[in-house]
Amino acid sequence: QSALTQPASVSGSPGQSITISCTGTSSDVGSYNLVSWYQQHPGKAPKLMIYEGSKRPSGVSNRFSGSKSGNTASLTISGLQAEDEADYYCCSYAGSVVFGGGTKLTVL
């Protein structure tokens, strides 16, 4: 399976909203509502932020939201904060598992 396509980098100012896209195919993102999103700070393990496309685990801020349209999933972070600066990865499950290449979020 090919990796999901994410932008290499996005940036935003504190308080703004940003959206990270994750494009797959009709065989993975498009077929199942099983996209998850992970936040990874340097030197740390990833952290689950969104699962099953749009659900938030307990303890994750409601500033993080997920959606999907066709073969593209999206992660939106509203009210950007300095601590949101990190790498973000999408993941799709369709029997096998595929990750996106990752997006570096810079908070200006």
Add this chain to the structure above:
Amino acid sequence: QVQLVESGGGLVKPGGSLRLSCAASGFTFSDYYMSWIRQAPGKGLEWVSYISSSSSYTNYADSVKGRFTISRDNAKNSLYLQMNSLRAEDTAVYYCASGAGSGYWIWGQGTLVTVSS
């Protein structure tokens, strides 16, 4: 508390073998699918393998199929990854995580595997 702790990483020569372990605590390990995910230095996440809660089903990435074997011991709350015929491109931090792709809820801190002569 809920945690996963990996061990067994290290330096190994190309063609060599290594066995990674992951010790689980704080949750009912036997209820969950478990996975290995790796991250090469400076690169993104790559799924390696997952195993069902009862070990009846396993799946592997094409890049490791035939060389790596995932297993678990629910009595010991432990997950394993036997890695054979290691290559330079297998160099990575290896994470164990709970789940099989619909959402990896718990992650270990990772263990570094370096394949070099």
